[in-house]
Structures are given as C-alpha cells and as structure tokens.
Amino acid sequence: MNTVDVTNKLAALLQQPNTLHNLSVPQLVEKALERKEGILTSTGALRATTGKYTGRSPKDKFIVEESSVKDKIDWGAVNQPISEEVFDKLYNKVIDYLMSKDEIFVFKGFAGADKRYRMPIQVVNEFAWHNLFAHQLFIRPTEEELQTHEAEFTVISVPNFKADPAVDGTKSETFIIISFERRTVLIGGTEYAGEMKKSIFSVMNYMLPEQGILPMHCSANVGQEGDVALFFGLSGTGKTTLSADPNRRLIGDDEHGWSNSGVFNIEGGCYAKCINLSREKEPQIFDAIRFGSVLENVIVDEQTRIADYDDATLTENTRAAYPIQAMDNIVDPSIAGHPSTIIFLTADAFGVLPPISKLTKEQAMYHFLSGYTSKLAGTERGITSPQATFSTCFGSPFLPLPATRYAEMLGKKIDEHNVQVFLVNTGWTGGEYGVGSRIKLQYTRAMVQAAVEGELNNVETVKDPIFGLEIPLHVPGVPDEVLQPKNTWADKDLYEAKAKELAAKFRANFKKFANVAPEIEKLGGPIA
Known part of the structure; x- marks a missing residue:
C-alpha cells in the first residue's frame, strides 16, 4: 500500500x-x-476510566x-x-x-x-x-x-x-x-x-x-508588563500548577513553540494532573472542571457524583482535560513575546537539590540536556513509586530528533534574549523520598514568583559545593533554612553521601553527550 x-x-x-x-x-x-x-x-464533567492502561x-x-x-x-x-x-x-x-x-x-x-x-x-x-x-x-x-x-x-x-x-x-x-x-x-x-x-x-x-521554531515541553505565562516565563518539566513536576498563577495570564500548560516572534501554545486546552486537587491549593484548575471537561480515572461517589481527588485507587495519574478558555486568566489567542525567565522544574527524590538555584548559560544547557527528575507513580505503566530518571530536554519521550538539535536552539535563544534561567526543585526536602517531605507548594510559589518578577536577578547567593549551583540566601516568603538543602537534613553526612550519589548519576548520564557537548559538561555539571 x-x-x-x-x-x-x-x-x-x-x-x-x-x-x-x-x-x-x-x-x-x-x-x-x-x-x-x-x-x-456533580460539576457536570464527564468521568471516564481507562482500564489497565492509566498512563x-x-x-x-x-x-x-x-x-x-x-x-x-x-x-x-x-x-x-x-x-x-x-x-x-x-x-x-x-x-x-x-x-x-x-x-x-x-x-x-x-x-x-x-x-x-x-x-x-x-x-x-x-x-x-x-x-x-x-x-x-x-x-x-x-x-x-x-x-x-x-x-x-x-x-x-x-x-x-x-x-x-x-x-x-x-x-x-x-x-x-x-x-x-x-x-x-x-x-x-x-x-x-x-x-x-x-x-x-x-x-x-x-x-x-x-x-526554525523550537518546540518545548513547557508551560508558559505572561505578567502584566508583558514579561513571559517558561516552565519546563516532566509530568508531575508542577508545570500546570505553577503556571496557573492568578497574577499572571496563562499562555498554555504543556506544549509550546518559540519562533522569531515569541512563544505560542501548540494546544487549545489543558491536561492537568488532579491527584490531591483542591480549590484551596489550585483554584483555577479546580473551577475549570465543569461541563465539557473530561476526568480520567478519578473516583466518584456513586450517589452524590462528587469527585474524590484524594483517592488514588485506580492510579496516581488521575487527569482533567478542559479547554484553556475554562480558565479566567488566559491569553487568547495563546501567543506572547519572547521569555525573560525560564524555570526548569525537577522533583528530586533524593532530596538534595536546592529548592531554587540560578543557572549560568552552561548550567542551563547542562540541565536541559540532562532533564533530571523522578518519574512519579502512575504516569507510565510499571512505575509504582518515584524513580530517579533523566529525560533529555525534559521531554525525551516526545523528541524524534537528536537532543542536541533542541539544546542548540535553546542556547541560541537564551543568548539572543538575555534570559534568566533557574532550576526549581519541587520534590523532597529534609531527606530522600520515604524519609523527607515534599517541599511546600506555598514556598515553591513564592520562589517562582520572585524569579519571574526579577527579584532574584541580582541577589546574594552561595555556591552549592557539590552541584556548583548558585543558591539565593534569601527569598521573600521562604524561611532561609529551607533554601539550603543540607540544613533540612538531620543527618548531614547522609545528605552529603546522597548528594554525591546523585552527582555521579548526572555524570554517568551525560557521558552520551561527551563527544558533542564537552564544554557544556565541563562548565555546567557538578563540581564535586
């Protein structure tokens, strides 16, 4: 044929x-x-279940x-x-x-x-x-x-x-x-x-x-002054949650293109994770789930038909699909200018990466090519607990071309538009997964807000002795001790051992780029 x-x-x-x-x-x-x-x-959304394949x-x-x-x-x-x-x-x-x-x-x-x-x-x-x-x-x-x-x-x-x-x-x-x-x-x-x-x-x-357009696995929003921010990260790291900001208009929650004119949404809707969803924590997403929205694998009370977003009986990967117009604070059509801030999101199961750190261009390219996070339960078949993983460009499963093609395009954009880049850990603090706790969303929101509003561009920082990342000493709305991951661990020696273990994983993963990005490896990777 x-x-x-x-x-x-x-x-x-x-x-x-x-x-x-x-x-x-x-x-x-x-x-x-x-x-x-x-x-x-009860809100008029259509709930469907997907059988044995929930990711x-x-x-x-x-x-x-x-x-x-x-x-x-x-x-x-x-x-x-x-x-x-x-x-x-x-x-x-x-x-x-x-x-x-x-x-x-x-x-x-x-x-x-x-x-x-x-x-x-x-x-x-x-x-x-x-x-x-x-x-x-x-x-x-x-x-x-x-x-x-x-x-x-x-x-x-x-x-x-x-x-x-x-x-x-x-x-x-x-x-x-x-x-x-x-x-x-x-x-x-x-x-x-x-x-x-x-x-x-x-x-x-x-x-x-x-x-000549860079496709990106990221969410995007824009402030009142027209300042655009991009949020890169794999499923479950907070792209949808953190880009749904009442003080900024949403461009899109997951997929974008970056042309010579600026960024545009590839999609016309949002596909939000809704495990543990509440109106208190994520009011825009919660209220978007109404007639015409689709809920996947969410448990619903047989009598009241009220959705129980805390129930993970079928999967942790419960989802809500709705048109972007179901949210009040959006850009329509979903087009904006060039970004001034890029946020790389990671959910670190080791609990050793800083909650927020500033990246040089070389570090930005290193972490973009690394795409470190933890796969969270339910996003793929066979994943039942968080696992450390590296997904190139924070979207390896969706990249048909060599990763360096996308990375080179991003590096050029960062240079052309003088973009500030931050690494934000939405994962664990005070210990690894199973011991520590997830970083509070209110702290992450405060850090992201400070980053996208330019408050961290010239603040005093301290260099992380293992990863070489510049950690701000102060962020409005966040306790100082939270910013230094070592300070949140009871066992400092165990912290150092875990940090070095993760640094070794970064190095091992980056070996595949050694021949094509040696300078990035040298200037952007862990230093200890």
Missing part, C-alpha cells in the same frame, strides 16, 4: 454516513453517556522507518523503528475495524496557536469521550475555518482494537505508530487519552525545527 492508497481508504471511511464530524460538546457528552463510556460528576505506553511507541526521515530520526529506545510493511498491514486492519462500527467520531482542528505555523489535524475516534478529549485539548476551528480545513496529519485511535504481536509486528496488544510520510498516527489497544495528545506533540517536535 502506498501513500495514495492510505489516503483513499481513509477518505472512504470519513465519507460514511455513520462518521460524525465535529460534534458539539453537548452532543459528544450525550453520545458518551448513551454509549455508557462515562458518567457525569503512556512508551515501549509500544514506534516511528515508521521511511526514506524521507530515516537519516533524521534519533533512533533508539525512545524512537523505535518499525517497517512500512508492518504499518500498512496494521493500518488496513484498523480502517476495516472502524468500517464495521455503528458510528465513529472525527474532530478537525489545529495544532499551533500562531496561524503562521499551525498544522491542520484531524482525530478519528472509536470512543465519543476520546473525541471530546481531542475537542478540548487541540485548537478548535471557527465555522469559517472548518469549511476550508484540510488535515495535514491524522490521528486514528481504536482502544478496543488489540494487536497480535506475533502477526502484527508490535511488542504487545498496544501500539502508537507515527508515519511521517503517510501523515498518520495509529493508536490502538489503550484507552489512555493522553496518547493522542502526546503523539501530535511528537509530530510537532519533528516538524517545527524544520521551520
């Missing part, structure tokens, strides 16, 4: 009378309830090894190759499977808020609630835009279609396969809606650099 055949077969599917295009939010909610795909909560399945993600991309992709454990033959056979099966359904759902919209760089996409779904998710997470077209919409990339999601590894060439029943030549993403065997969102992000991470 060639690209033309793929297009024709899809076109035939989309023209069937049982294919429902761009239904409204009420229509999709009605369909989901009618099909018993979910229930309504991404990175080992089941592939890129088709096609001639036009073969020499560009950073092949390996993240970007696993799969043959065109395997893709085509599976594609045929998936389309035939959808042809047999009573109804399927199609969302047509965009990825990229800046109209100069946006990509028209369409999402084809077996589930109505998945199509509602796509409607809320991607950029919704106007009626006029819909009339002329021609998708440049298609996501096809069939959760109930299970692959047979022995026959289909996959590793399990689950598959997420990107074909850049066919302009198609195939997703099957998993009900976790986040796979759709992240597959388009992976596509944009390939497409945007070709246009």
